[in-house]
Amino acid sequence: MAVIQLGDYIVIQRQKYTKLQKFGSLDATATLGKEHLELKSLLDQPYDSTFKMCVKESKAGKRGAQRQHSLELCSENELRSIRDVLNISSSGADNRDISDNGEAQALKSSDIEQMREACNESSKIIEKLVENSKTFHTRTEYSQDKYLLKKEKKYFEFVQIRQPTIRLMVDIFHRQDADKIMGIRVDTLSQIISYSGISGFGSYLLYESGTNGLLPAAMLNSMGAATDSTLVHMHPGNVPQKQAVLALKLPLEQQQRCISVNLYSVLREFYQGDKLETVEVTEESVKTEDNAIEQSEDIEPSSKKFKLDESRNLSKGPPRWQLENKRAATLMNDKFDSLVMAAKEHPSSILQALLPLIKPSRPIVIFSTCKELLQETYMELKATGKVTNLHLTSNWMRTYQILPNRTHPEVNMSGNSGYLLTGYTLK
Template identity: 50%
Template sequence: MASNTNESDIIKLGTYVVIQRQNYTKLHKFNNVSSCASLGREQVELAKIDQCKYFTTFKMIPKGKGKQRLYTLEATDDVSPSIKDALNIQESGADNRNIVDDGRSQKLSTEEITALRETTKSSADIVETLVMNSSTFNSKTEYSQEKYLKKKEKKYFEFLTIRKPTIRLIADIMYRQDASKVLGLRSDTLSQLLSYANVNSLGNHLLYESGTGGLLPAAVLNLIGSGTNGYLVHAHPGNTAQKQGLLAMNYPDEQLNRCISVNIYSVLRDFYQEKNVTFTNNVKRLLPRREITDSEVVVDEVCVSDLNQRKRKLSETEDIPSEKISRMSEMSDDEKRENELELENKQDKPPQHWMIENERACKILKGKVDSLIIAVKEHPMSIFKALLPFIKDSRPFVIYGQYQEPLQECYVNMRKMHNVTGLKMTSSWMRGYQVLTNRTHPDVMMAANSGFLLTGWIVQS
């Protein structure tokens, strides 16, 4: 390994990688050398990628025979050219009117094709054999032939590349797998959101999101960077934050520590208690409870109880077995003293992780933040009002939602506020194009709009 190679460019155990096979990409955690990745029906052993550089290309080598398609990997610099160029096809038909799809155009049987895959090393050789045994291929038009070859190349392509995770790759993968799990947030809308919020490494930023799979905090933390002065307060409604996207970026500990994940109810309670302000029902009303989903857990009553109740001395019955309580009256003075010492030791336990994170977040909120980002399933107006006091003057805010009606209501309500200006509501709509010779046109299948953005600025009222 070269001495000038950056350690972050080396594939290591416990890190996430992006496996790319042609245009297909998949996010995978490389847990151990014996792990396998599923690519459709194929199972690929990943032992050979350990300690290799990212963007290394590997060839899939068949391992064993049978119905289970198991492959091992071998690093290579020799990638086969496109099958169309390799076959050098000259003959094509004028139209497809005489072609009948009766399932008998291919002379090879399923068993013969399976055997061909096990004995032939090159995908170009497999496709060439299929073309030679097709009775209708030469009658197809040039466009139909190219479509056929691309379909077969995709099926039998034997090369894959291990890529380093990036925000764009993770956003595209998560959106393609299930757009609802990232609130329909597409990569182009994500880039606009970050730009409107002016996320940078010099300031502190406040994010409240409820269901983006860790994509939004990962994107914000990516712009904050490592070894900077910026921090991210990541507020969420559940007991634990969703961090799949955040962990998938393989951030170093120093950078990951700049993301302070806190429960929004809990951190606001602590903030107002530290300022000797009563945490009234008004704040609780501004932050309504949410329904339980598969990926989130609603905060229980402990999260909205007084912090001092957690710090008080344990009662005589706490953490004591019931059978021990029943014989309390029968204990001697020495036994009672031992129980008292046991309880005193329990109250000296170190603070829990969420307490430490709340304290860190409160310190940042006291000095106020440089931007506010909200991405929620529920109506965002109450959340915005609760977090508005923590934004500095002349700083931007961005609210993202999948549907326009809640944001329209926010727009109308904010127009009446004296400390909000520059309101603008936008919608992203991206169209993909098929770019081919003499047949460039929009994609037949493409995603609809990717939500709506409500942006504005906070000013001194």
Template identity: 40%
Template sequence: MNNGNESNVVRIGDYVIIQRQKYSKLHKITKKCKVTLGKDHVELDVIVGRPFWTTYKMELKSKKLFSLVECDGVESLSEQLIKDVSSGIDNRNIFDDGSSQLLSKEEIVGLRDSGLSGSEIVGHLIGNSKTFHNKTEYAQEKYLLKKEKKYFEYMTIRRPTFRLVAQIMFKQDPGKIMWLRMDTLSQITTSVGIHSHGTYLLYDSGCLGLPAASMLHYVGENGHIVNIHPGTLPQKEAIQAMNFSEDHLKSLMTVNIHKLLYNLLGNSSSHQETTNSAESLHELSKSSDVAGENLSKGDESNFQISDNKPAKGCENVPKYSSEHLTEDRHLAEEGDSKKRKLQDGEINIAKRPRWELEMDRAVDLLRAHKADGLVVVSREHPLNIVASLLPLLAVSRPLVVYCVLREPLLDLYMHLKCRGDVVGLRLTETWLRTHQVLPDRTHPDMLMDGGGGYLLVGTVVEGKRS
């Protein structure tokens, strides 16, 4: 992330996390920036140039439009209002018949539109309630906590961290990140043995850039991450949300998988079989969007080998004709032609597209030495992808494959067992249950997600790569 004193303050173009009680939202700061929190609209101009972790109070500016005023801390409604209120012994004589509150709905809305603070509005509700003073102290606290959630008028601006970004994306829509929880991401980075001076390959076909942001966070500015994607452009939402510096982002190279494999292995006879299996990825990249939609609906029919034949225990990677790479070879020939023109001085280097520059960097890097780890997070069947990228991985280096379903990893497990150059294969399932920890009230949460996907981990060794 950004270093120096400038990283401690909010700047235009930065991403921030807006926290209001237990609700958190990721937002990008722009000029004349506004954010929507439920039905309220809040102006964020005042936070530019102020430090992170500053708390602000929302003050009504017009109907449903609030401005922010910096304050020292948060005042709890229960602490303000309950200290001078008497309480009852029990709730046996209290009945919820809808007539305990003397104020009508229109009058309550009018109190808020008049510019009263949240504590003043709740004070009016308590004063016009016929049963509040007869409730027990515990029931009164519970009532005030419910009202505080509705009329809470404080927010804190937090610096984005990877844990917070991952949790926010998972709460919004776990299907968009393939149900990748924070604990699963930590297992991926641990299993791949990531360190600050390493070179790592990552195949990501649709997780909003969350695996790339995780690996880039740990690698820093001294390592290299080759982010391989199947489509035209990679997903970078999580990477942008982390506010990485320009020097930090230089460690990341995003390349297309079939262009990378052709540049590295397309003319190599010693890797002909790997090239043949890589040719099927052209069709995989075309269907990645459709596969992602089916996966979010729980459809397992999308996980098929490219030749529509199931992977059996000791079968090799399916062979494919070279017709699928015709378009990629034309693109590669055009790239070679451009390189020749660059050498002749006919085209300015500054006009070269960024993806082409990053492709050259990735090819030069992987030709100099092989990668120190391989991570595959794919919506497609991972067998052909892993078989194509495995020759780029150095010996005694780890391989980690994540998938939402177990069956594709079982196919890959049997294939790698028969190859003889991957050992220590382990197929595991991540199971996590959160707990509520409060005084005298510690218990597991009643609601939890069904699962965190499956991981296949192994180590590459010397051997015949069939």
């Protein structure tokens, strides 16, 4: 059974709300609205455990009362339905005589806050609210359930700690800031993985220009742990985004199967690596910036800026990014079993550079938030005849609320989650 360790990424769930958090130290805290949680009691506890939020202190802040909580491990028996706890049996036939004028609740807001300070149990607070409501027992059973759920959401004192998964992370990222993952929704991500044909064997090529590490994490997860497959992850910057990969806590061997390289640097290595001259770096050779850019081993791959460390021992060997470039270039010579692209920029020129690296009869998948860019790419591929079975698609997903006697589509849902251009390479 997996247990929570220092350095882990965890998912804190309070009812339907989820948050990704790093448990970096025993002093780590998490914020859920106005609630501040101390995380030290999570150490060595099993994932999926439920904890009760115990109030330690309250203080006034800029946004109202802020409550400090410690977490106490509790059993599943404490998580009973609020209707069962309150033993509510009576309800009205309809709500026609109920007037929403704000006078139904006899308790004032100050009384409720004092009660909340004195007692942190949601069931007891809601029981008092029900007792002092003039209209609760005349509402329909459905209306009562909505009222109880609304109050329970506000006063719920339990959180569950879950282990991060691809599904959980894509939901969290999409809800918090969809732009950080290029608006990729869970249904679109599943389509990308399915069309790419990724498995535990072969080598795969990915180019993405910023998805918080979601795409490489999803592809590594699909490759599995005990496999002989490799992923070359190309990106436009100096440092790859890897939060989602780190959050999965994959075995080290599986993480090392992902080779993250700068797109332009690795292409330069692939086409010019054997032709580059080896020049010894001396004090005289680094006097000018131009010479340094050509000869220093510490050049940043994409920015063309160089760093000079006078104390550096040249016998230590090349930097890590250079070794990764060589590993990737070797795989590029052998060619890949599929290509996945998620580009914020126009994918055409990058696709032209990467398409020759893909074996014949292999899938390509290109994601973009702009259909016009993919339409242009579609026509270019049609003209070249290098890719067949081309399809340009858009996903549309509708989520439903499934409850007894009240199943219906959710009122608010995301509209578009980008576009996919798929096809198969020809020899």
